Amino acid sequence: xxxxxxxxxxxxxxxxxxxxxxxxxxxxxxxxxxxxxxxxxxxxxxxxxxxxxxxxxxxxxxxxxxxxxxxxxxxxxxxxxxxxxxxxxxxxxxxxxxxxxxxxxxxxxxxxxxxxxxxxxxxxxxxxxxxxxxxxxxxxxxxxxxxxxxxxxxxxxxxxxxxxxxxxxxxxxxxxxxxxxxxxxxxxxxxxxxxxxxxxxxxxxxxxxxxxxxxxxxxxxxxxxxxxxxxxxxxxxxxxxxxxxxxxxxxxxxxxxxxxxxxxxxxxxxxxxxxxxxxxxxxxxxxxxxxxxxxxxxxxxxxxxxxxxxxxxxxxxxxxxxxxxxxxxxxxxxxxxxxxxxxxxxxxxxxxxxxxxxxxxxxxxxxxxxxxxxxxxxxxxxxxxxxxxxxxxxxxxxxxxxxxxxxxxxxxxxxxxxxxxxxxxxxxxxxxxxxxxxxxxxxxxxxxxxxxxxxxxxxxxxxxxxxxxxxxxxxxxxxxxxxxxxxxxxx
Amino acid sequence: xxxxxxxxxxxxxxxxxxxxxxxxxxxxxxxxxxxxxxxxxxxxxxxxxxxxxxxxxxxxxxxxxxxxxxxxxxxxxxxxxxxxxxxxxxxx
Numbered sequence: 359x360x361x362x363x364x365x366x367x368x369x370x371x372x373x374x375x376x377x378x379x380x381x382x383x384x385x386x387x388x389x390x391x392x393x394x395x396x397x398x399x400x401x402x403x404x405x406x407x408x409x410x411x412x413x414x415x416x417x418x419x420x421x422x423x424x425x426x427x428x429x430x431x432x433x434x435x436x437x438x439x440x441x442x443x444x445x446x447x448x449x450x451x452x453x454x455x456x457x458x459x460x461x462x463x464x465x466x467x468x469x470x471x472x473x474x475x476x477x478x479x480x481x482x483x484x485x486x487x488x489x490x491x492x493x494x495x496x497x498x499x500x501x502x503x504x505x506x507x508x509x510x511x512x513x514x515x516x517x518x519x520x521x522x523x524x525x526x527x528x529x530x531x532x533x534x535x536x537x538x539x540x541x542x543x544x545x546x547x548x549x550x551x552x553x554x555x556x557x558x559x560x561x562x563x564x565x566x567x568x569x570x571x572x573x574x575x576x577x578x579x580x581x582x583x584x585x586x587x588x589x590x591x592x593x594x595x596x597x598x599x600x601x602x603x604x605x606x607x608x609x610x611x612x613x614x615x616x617x618x619x620x621x622x623x624x625x626x627x628x629x630x631x632x633x634x635x636x637x638x639x640x641x642x643x644x645x646x647x648x649x650x651x652x653x654x655x656x657x658x659x660x661x662x663x664x665x666x667x668x669x670x671x672x673x674x675x676x677x678x679x680x681x682x683x684x685x686x687x688x689x690x691x692x693x694x695x696x697x698x699x700x701x702x703x704x705x706x707x708x709x710x711x712x713x714x715x716x717x718x719x720x721x722x723x724x725x726x727x728x729x730x731x732x733x734x735x736x737x738x739x740x741x742x743x744x745x746x747x748x749x750x751x752x753x754x755x756x757x758x759x760x761x762x763x764x765x766x767x768x769x770x771x772x773x774x775x776x777x778x779x780x781x782x783x784x785x786x787x788x789x790x791x792x793x794x795x796x797x798x799x800x801x802x803x804x805x806x807x808x809x810x811x812x813x814x815x816x817x818x819x820x821x822x823x824x825x826x827x828x829x830x831x832x833x834x835x836x837x838x839x840x841x842x843x844x845x846x847x848x849x
Numbered sequence: 850x851x852x853x854x855x856x857x858x859x860x861x862x863x864x865x866x867x868x869x870x871x872x873x874x875x876x877x878x879x880x881x882x883x884x885x886x887x888x889x890x891x892x893x894x895x896x897x898x899x900x901x902x903x904x905x906x907x908x909x910x911x912x913x914x915x916x917x918x919x920x921x922x923x924x925x926x927x928x929x930x931x932x933x934x935x936x937x938x939x940x941x
Contacts, residue, residue: 435906439885442910446874449921453870458863460934571901579893586896586903588889597886604878627931634929638921642914776867841857 363674364515366683367690370552371529374545374694378533381541390723397538397730398706399469404543404624406632410448411550412543413620413633414640415695417447417611418553423689424506426645427652428665434578434585436595438649443600445645446608447617448638452630454612455621458775460630462840463622470703471615471767472711474622478774478838481782487789489711491766492615493704497741498755500700504745506666507693513670514686523745526694531738534698535731539623539706542698549691554640556688557647559681560673564654567676577657585653602812605819606761613768614760616699619706701741705734758796761815765792768819769826777830778837784830792822859932869924877917884909 388396395401404412430437462468466477472492476485504526511522533541568574578585589595611617624630648669655662655672662668669689673682709730714721721729744752769792770785796818803814810816889905899907 435903439881439906439910442881442914445914445917446877449917450870450874453873454867456863456866456870457932457934458860458867461857461859461863461932464934465936572898573901575898575901575903583893586906587893588885588905597882601878601882609874626934627929631925631929631931634925635918635922638918642918646910646914776864840860 360514360516360679362679363683363686366680367511367514367687370684370687370690371525374548375529375533377545377548378537378541381533381537381544385538385540393723393727394710394730395469396540398702398710399619399623400538400540400543402464402623402625404620404629406624406629407636408543408547409620409624409629410633410636410640412546412695412699413451413617413637414448414644415546415550415553415692416616416620416699417444417614418550418641418644418692418696423553423648423692424510424666424669427648427655428662428668430649430652431656431662431668432665433590433595434582434587434653436588436590436600438646438653439588440595440600440603441645441649442642443604443608445638445642446604447611448641449634450609451612451617452621452634452637454772455618455775456630457627459618459621459771460624460627462775468622470706470710471618471771472707475770475774475785476711476715478780479770479782479785481786484770484782484785484789485711485715487786488767488770489707491763491789491793492707493712494755495759495763496615496700496704497737498752499759500697500704501741501744501748501752502756502759503693503697503700504741505748507690507697508745509666510670510686510689510693513667520746523742527738527742527745530694530697530701531735531742534701535734535738538730538734539702542695542702543620543623545698546695549695550640552691553644553688556685556691557644557651560669560677560685560688561647561651561654563676563681564651564658564672568654568658571654574654574657578653581657585656596811598811599808599813602816606764606813606815610761610764610768610815610819613764613766613771615763615767616703618767618771619703701734701738705730705737708733708737757800758793761813761818762793762796764815765796765818765822768792769823773826773830778840779830779835780826780838781830781834781836783833784826784828787829788822788826791825792818795821862930862932866929869928873917873920873924876920877913880913880916881909884913 385396388401392401426441463474466474468474468477472485472488475488507526508519508523511517511526512519533545565571575586582591584591584593651672652668655668659672659675662671670686673685677685713729766789769788773780796814799809799817800814803809884905888908897904
């Protein structure tokens with residue numbers, strides 16, 4: 359085993375663990391009636407820096423830290439171009455949901471995205487559809503990240519997959535269960551900072567090892583000139599396809615529940631303003647660095663055939679072992695911060711949206727507390743058991759998690775906020791059409807190549823928009839009065 | 850979108866800022882797309898290199914990122930308004 363790499367990783371885990379304990383102490387000070395708001399939303403008191411970092415960290419998952427750079431390694435600058443479409447998330451989500459979402463969430467007293475939809479549309483099918491979609495898709499997404507985390511620990515430390523999974527699971531479970539959303543957000547901030555510093559150090563190391571940027575680019579051009587074009591190593595990365603990622607990983611992110619819930623967690627508009635700027639800078643720096651590392655690694659370490667291994671291998675190659683250990687805490691941090699956010703979100707959906715809505719609306723504070731801790735822990739344990747030997751269904755569902763949720767939620771959220779004629783019929787139609795067409799087009803694209811040359815997510819987002827408008831207008835044309843609803847007056 | 854007098858003034862602020870967000874995203878996309886495919890479609894032999902990077906990439910992604918960050922900072926400082934989120938009658 360490689361102790362020089364393991365020790366910095368262990369130190370990182372210990373720090374994260376203590377943040378969890380600290381957050382739970384802070385949570386213990388809040389009064390009983392505010393327990394849910396504190397546990398699932400951090401008491402709506404996130405400041406600008408923590409808000410920006412938790413958004414970025416939640417969003418930057420295993421795919422941007424291992425898969426993305428790995429693909430850049432194979433495809434060249436075209437993939438870095440594609441990855442840079444994510445900078446828009448840094449400001450777009452907070453600007454678009456923005457103050458209206460913050461105000462309405464408080465007015466409705468909403469703690470979860472489902473709470474918001476429930477209050478806005480006042481419809482049981484909307485609640486059931488949205489809670490179902492969140493539980494099924496995000497549960498699978500979480501399990502997939504969990505597997506990625508364990509594989510990373512495995513490849514870094516030489517431990518077996520099962521031991522690695524256990525270490526990973528225990529560390530995440532402890533701080534999420536005891537610390538709730540605040541622990542998740544604060545650890546996300548630390549993890550985000552680790553990602554920024556880690557990618558800067560590694561990029562510098564890679565450029566030095568490659569003999570400067572000019573040298574690296576010359577090597578790339580002499581190997582295959584296509585690597586420095588926007589069209590990919592084989593020249594088949596089309597304009598339309600790359601541009602459609604502006605929907606999948608750019609503006610469509612507005613529809614992701616784990617991101618949307620953060621947009622109701624901040625303290626005041628000053629926090630939001632600060633988060634807009636910090637979030638844009640941090641997203642851009644991380645994405646640019648990470649993917650440049652991927653492509654610059656190619657001349658230094660040619661012939662890596664598994665994309666996910668590019669970052670671990672290049673770190674160990676160009677940095678001293680102890681520094682590689684610190685840098686490799688970055689992808690670890692990315693995975694942990696995504697998993698923890700999904701875990702708390704799925705748990706809040708089960709406790710708040712299903713249990714309190716339909717099973718036991720009059721549960722006592724004590725029962726709610728026990729249920730919140732219990733459900734979080736139990737969900738974590740189920741994911742752990744599934745990840746030991748992942749069933750095919752899980753892998754399959756994960757394919758839809760990102761784009762499917764975007765297609766389902768983007769319009770019920772955005773139009774619900776800004777369009778007064780939006781109603782439950784539109785929302786239900788939009789969710790069904792979004793998920794349904796996503797699955798159908800996924801299969802079509804697998805069999806026949808991408809329809810219209812764009813990513814699967816594009817058409818379902820358009821179709822769910824059309825469905826929303828048509829069904830809202832046909833079924834019932836009645837303007838919604840955003841003013842009528844005052845706090846505590848929700849049907 | 851709603852001009853009745855009783856419309857919460859904060860919603861007007863919110864609507865305007867959401868539209869600014871959409872505008873910035875469109876501008877961001879146009880810049881990114883224009884330089885990437887405008888300059889990047891030339892044959893590789895004609896590329897020039899800035900700080901070692903291909904020119905289309907430098908303008909599209911590096912300058913584009915710096916520019917949009919500056920714009921976001923500018924817009925937030927100049928056009929974004931501070932509003933209270935709690936209802937006025939029940940300020941704590």
